[in-house]
Amino acid sequence: MRILKMDSKYLKEFLESLRMFGKLYGPIWKRDVLTHDHVENVDDLVLDGEHTLIPVKKLFHPKRFNTMRFNEEGFTPNYSMFEKRVLIGAHPCDIHSLLRLDEVFLTDPADPYYKGLRENTAIIGFSCLPTENSLCRSTGTDIVESGFDLFFVDLEDIYLVWVGSSLGHDMILEKEEFFDENVTHADIQKYIQWREMRNDMFKKSFNFRDMPDIMELSYNSEIWDYFAEKCLSCGSCTMVCPTCNCYTLTDVFDVTNKTEGRRERVWDSCMFVDYSLVAGPHNFRGKRADRLKLWYTHKLKAFGGEYGRPACIGCGRCVDTCPVDINVLTIAEAFTSCEVPAK
Numbered sequence: 580m581r582i583l584k585m586d587s588k589y590l591k592e593f594l595e596s597l598r599m600f601g602k603l604y605g606p607i608w609k610r611d612v613l614t615h616d617h618v619e620n621v622d623d624l625v626l627d628g629e630h631t632l633i634p635v636k637k638l639f640h641p642k643r644f645n646t647m648r649f650n651e652e653g654f655t656p657n658y659s660m661f662e663k664r665v666l667i668g669a670h671p672c673d674i675h676s677l678l679r680l681d682e683v684f685l686t687d688p689a690d691p692y693y694k695g696l697r698e699n700t701a702i703i704g705f706s707c708l709p710t711e712n713s714l715c716r717s718t719g720t721d722i723v724e725s726g727f728d729l730f731f732v733d734l735e736d737i738y739l740v741w742v743g744s745s746l747g748h749d750m751i752l753e754k755e756e757f758f759d760e761n762v763t764h765a766d767i768q769k770y771i772q773w774r775e776m777r778n779d780m781f782k783k784s785f786n787f788r789d790m791p792d793i794m795e796l797s798y799n800s801e802i803w804d805y806f807a808e809k810c811l812s813c814g815s816c817t818m819v820c821p822t823c824n825c826y827t828l829t830d831v832f833d834v835t836n837k838t839e840g841r842r843e844r845v846w847d848s849c850m851f852v853d854y855s856l857v858a859g860p861h862n863f864r865g866k867r868a869d870r871l872k873l874w875y876t877h878k879l880k881a882f883g884g885e886y887g888r889p890a891c892i893g894c895g896r897c898v899d900t901c902p903v904d905i906n907v908l909t910i911a912e913a914f915t916s917c918e919v920p921a922k
């Protein structure tokens with residue numbers, strides 16, 4: 580893989596030049612919330628490593644959208660959201676989360692909506708620093724080797740720039756004069772020191788490697804009941820988790836013509852009580868303990884069994900978000916120590 584360097588003074592102009600490859604998206608402040616959205620002014624981009632609450636999945640697996648229009652004759656898929664986009668500021672864990680979602684949505688038969696959004700979006704990654712609850716060093720997702728077109732590591736006066744695709748190469752060619760092939764020993768030293776400094780900043784960790792076995796062995800543990808008593812079934816953990824991808828479909832009929840309408844797709848959560856409700860009525864996971872067990876065994880074990888890598892990418896959002904302190908850290912700690920946490 581080609582690695583170049585760029586003087587930091589060129590960053591803004593380079594990012595501006597990316598508009599020729601698509602509409603710019605990235606983390607910006609909107610009504611006091613940091614969110615991934617359309618970027619009108621590159622000065623608005625937040626590239627200092629702060630994390631958004633809602634992960635980057637929302638740009639590829641939208642929270643709510645119309646999948647099609649239908650009538651008695653048939654249906655017309657809605658692909659109007661496809662446009663050329665350049666996503667700037669994806670962190671390593673964001674890129675890992677997209678690679679996990681690819682496994683789900685691009686495995687044959689591919690989801691046409693996710694596929695269209697993904698194929699039309701260039702990924703410009705940026706390095707970040709750990710937050711209070713970052714766990715990506717435990718999950719091995721603090722660095723990324725693929726899944727981006729360009730990846731920038733911020734070394735203050737310079738950026739080291741990894742070129743990950745032919746599209747990334749074309750982006751560089753447009754502003755070739757900004758980039759230097761000559762990465763010196765001093766630059767490499769600076770990069771190594773930055774990596775060490777970053778590694779030292781992680782405050783929390785968990786035993787990720789052993790979690791698949793621990794989850795398997797603990798399937799019938801009464802510790803699940805302890806967490807179930809606390810869980811509010813609010814679904815916040817699933818909404819903020821970058822690899823959660825469940826959705827539900829609803830047919831919405833036109834008010835004026837009841838034979839026509841649209842099919843909406845909306846994020847769903849396996850933590851909701853009616854998620855597994857089927858005709859009968861039967862509910863396969865009517866108990867909170869069963870829903871928690873499903874989520875954590877899927878996140879930390881089952882997804883890995885199917886796709887080769889566990890679904891948790893260590894972003895720490897479940898730690899930030901759960902109002903009653905149920906998250907990968909408290910779950911890992913309880914099941915590793917085999918002790919019900921003290922109340």
Ligand code: SF4
Nearest residue numbers: 820891892894895897
């Ligand atoms: S389980 Fe928690 S830490 Fe892991 S990816 Fe999901 S929200 Fe992030």
Ligand code: SF4
Nearest residue numbers: 810811813814816901
């Ligand atoms: S584990 Fe926490 S965030 Fe998730 S549904 Fe239960 S209370 Fe809500």
